[in-house]
Amino acid sequence: MRLLAFSDVHHNLMAVRKLRAQEENSFDAIVVAGDIGSNSAPDFFKILSTFKCPILYVYGNWDHELTYKSSFGRNCHLIHSNMVQIGKLSFTGFSGCPTNWGMNPIYGKLHRQIEADNADVIAALKNDIPSISKTRRTKAYQKYIAQRQLAKSEALRLNRQGVSNAMREAGTDPQKCIIITHERLSRLSQELPGTLLHIFGHIHKYSDHTFKGTRYIDVAALDRPRPDVGNYATIEIDSRLEVEAKCIPLAQ
Ligand SMILES: [Mn+2]
Secondary structure (H helix, E strand, O other): OEEEEEOOOOOOHHHHHHHHHHOOOOOOEEEEOOOOOHHHHHHHHHHHOOOOOOEEEOOOHHHOOOOOOOOOOOOEEEOOOOOEEEOOEEEEEOOOEOOEOOOOHHHHHHHHHHHHHOHHHHHHHHHOHHHHHHHHOOHHHHHHHHHHHHHHHHHHHHHHHHHHHHHHHHOOOHHHEEEEOOOOOOOHHHHOOOOOEEEEOOOOOEEEEEEOOEEEEEEOOOOOOOOOOOOEEEEEEOOOEEEEEEOOOOOO
């Protein structure tokens, strides 16, 4: 099993074209750990679709305008608490992150509930422009703001739970499971001990380390390439995990 993994393109389609030109058609799957850039997504997936393998992706905060029903082609699979099986490996994870959950359905549901609970405050903010500063001093307004803040971390908790549930329901062996998210998942060793590999991005650097049997690989340097570090990775998964980090020279 050979994977190509990268993240945080931030509309930089030139980097993706270079990456494509540099690589052979030799992957079993491509993993994209979010922050494609909402408007660039159709072109981005068009380039990647020239690889003849499935593309597994999650959304990040830069993808907040993309719906969870968009289809970028039959080979492209949005990862969102679902399981995708490729060979002997299972892929799961979730889309969106607390920086901006965008259209994440779990966050959307929480958000709608808060809007309904605070309809009076929202109406006062909209309609009563001369006394907006007065509204902002009310307890009801403070409560509304506090609820909106809390919804971000609650969405994270529920999305994490969605991944655990999906793995449990599918009877997935964590040692054959790859978890993809935009932001690194903390406490993974407690919730899903023995997970084979966690691929993520968001913090713009390349890093690769192992903790309690799980390999953590941050592949988020594509938009800010440095010659001394990799900005995408090819990952061989057999009895052991071999990672080759690569760099795209963006200088002309
Ligand atoms: Mn990000």
